[in-house]
Amino acid sequence: MRASILAIGDEIVAGLTTDTNSAFLAQVLRASGVEVVGFLAVADDVDAIRRALLRATDDAGFVVSTGGLGPTADDLTTSAVAGFVGTGLDLHEPSLRIIEERFRAMGVRMPPNNRKQAMLPSGSEPIPNRLGTAPGFAISTDRNGRSCHIICLPGVPREMKRMTEETVIPWIVRRAGKQHIGSRVFSTVGLTESALDDMLSGVVGDKEARLSFRAAFPRLQTRISIVGKSAEEVESRLEALDARIRDRLGDHVYAIGDEGLEETVGKLLLEKGSTLAVAESCTGGLIGHRITEVAGSSAYFSLGIVAYSNEMKTALLEVSPRTLEASGAVSEATVREMARGVRKASGAAIGLATSGIAGPSGGSDGKPVGTVCIGLAWETGEWSGTFQLGQRTREWIKEMTAQMGLDAVRRYLLDAPLDPLPRDDRPPIRDRGALS
């Protein structure tokens, strides 16, 4: 089975938004045994969309499009597809009720133009959207004497991904015949993509499974995908590969599945009945932000202090002015005092602290941009480390420091070595996934 992927949007063709949807779709379609033959991207323009549909259906029996399902006048995908298939639009009452209900739950009257989002091509099958107002749809048509399936999804990545996983992949698998597909994702920390590649080299035979990497900085994941004859066969082959992969990657694997390190740390804190407080300098609040993205985090997180100036480090965290004078704000001595200070101020079991030079200015010969210190304090001890992350962007340095800080807490809670990373001047992670 072959598929063609179509991205629709003025902002994409203008280069204002980088299309990440097509790559995501290509990965999951491939993992489901579908061959992706190409991508197309066109503006929100009925003629351009129609020409793209002609081309896409020439190339493949499946076309998956993203974008152009919004409520405004420049969202034209639905009417362009209806025109291409040669059908009209019908109001899909259940979708309208869902959209109205979404607005009602938010305490808002639905704006009249959102009604447009419930108008679907006659004869199409709606694809529910649990995260937004625009339902997607699938419609079939004849082209060149064979049937073609066109699947239209919204362009918002979060909605599109959820709909793909919940509805599109099962829809495709049902039509694809009897093969069973399974996959497993390993979320890792502290490794570069090329280190992962090296460590896993030879572990999975070409015929056994498909191995792919996905970097969504700071997340780095390895996926194994298997096509087999039964669900049982797929599951038992996944189990065997799982053991071989964990054997190679060790405690760099922090979760199975697409999970943020803040979720893993939250689960561990709950499990151990422990609590955490953070004192942030260079990360500026990012660690607190990530911890509190997890529902229920108030059970184990009570306090974060962003002490951005030396004065605040002394006033709120009891960092001694002598330490700041002698060692500087970016030093292991300082982060240890910060970690102790926030632990004391909060009464939490664990104190985590960060300090570093996020740049672009503020670096020196001894402490260039990218120098980062992380400290951890607990009742009976403490730990600190210094890392050279290199001359990266401010955003990258903050993200990587937060990731390393959370990993230190994870390692402490697991009784794993706290010094997993090389102490030389090699940055722990290459700038591959990049900030987007």
Add this chain to the structure above:
Amino acid sequence: MRASILAIGDEIVAGLTTDTNSAFLAQVLRASGVEVVGFLAVADDVDAIRRALLRATDDAGFVVSTGGLGPTADDLTTSAVAGFVGTGLDLHEPSLRIIEERFRAMGVRMPPNNRKQAMLPSGSEPIPNRLGTAPGFAISTDRNGRSCHIICLPGVPREMKRMTEETVIPWIVRRAGKQHIGSRVFSTVGLTESALDDMLSGVVGDKEARLSFRAAFPRLQTRISIVGKSAEEVESRLEALDARIRDRLGDHVYAIGDEGLEETVGKLLLEKGSTLAVAESCTGGLIGHRITEVAGSSAYFSLGIVAYSNEMKTALLEVSPRTLEASGAVSEATVREMARGVRKASGAAIGLATSGIAGPSGGSDGKPVGTVCIGLAWETGEWSGTFQLGQRTREWIKEMTAQMGLDAVRRYLLDAPLDPLPRDDRPPIRDRGALS
């Protein structure tokens, strides 16, 4: 003049690499007066590349491709283009000498397969690559009775960008003739996409300019794009439209261009010589994180306190236990005390505080999930507001609260009304751009 952009590579169509080259090219081509009509992406396959070239040259007089110029057997762009144009390959001696020289400088003998990179289609014009071994090339051909220019660049973003700026853009501008393109972006806060659509309805005539919206939650932008005969004409038409658009949108426009609210607020704080400290509850550190994404923010930001529990609100921000008892943690009385408290602890000129129910649990009849309070304190006064953001995701509520908090600071610094948002139960922004 119109251009079509083509990305060539197995790894792109497999979804393993996100194609960022096409968006870059679209931006710089547009800025040079070229209309980009679409993107295509295909695998390293001679037939697929040839079919893509047919389509691309049907659509536009310029085709710019990236990828497939490497030394290995799966790099097929050069021979596919030569086949498409109906010409052979010649060894380009100066390029070969440059490639050999690069290897010599690295102290390595050139592997024989790199010689392939100096084989260019007969009649093509080489495009020098100062950062890598693969030169690019431009070649012209006739299609449908008009001449088409095909420009091939390597896929490595760094090399491709440098070659585009040094050679391709000047090459295009020389051939482009007289069309000028200009655009202006308005970044707004406190409006939904459909409210924007309504407010701007009729303000720009179809022939005057193209109006487009872009939501990258919590950012919401409106862009006007104009094609004209001279740079002066384009500029003066943009100015006229600018006045009409600002007249409609008022102080919802916080910046011209793609700028985050944290940058706008940072500039205003610097400009006014003011300073800010934040006391966060439901936003969990997100406001501090956003403020410190801006280089140089230490000049105006010294302290953030994430007081996630009532105890910490009292211990660090001097919120009275009586207030917490009588009004609750999510109340205007509490955020006023938090704002005052963080102002006092930090010595900053402005204190900003947030408290809310981010969910999914913790809501009640009187204070459902999505109830959010924002407080502001300054030397001579204070302000607070309560907003019902509705039953959204935790991430959305945090993002929107941070946006509204930063907007309160902006409004305070601009002497604009601090109550810009309807005090009824209508949330200020619909969930369009969504978190990705």
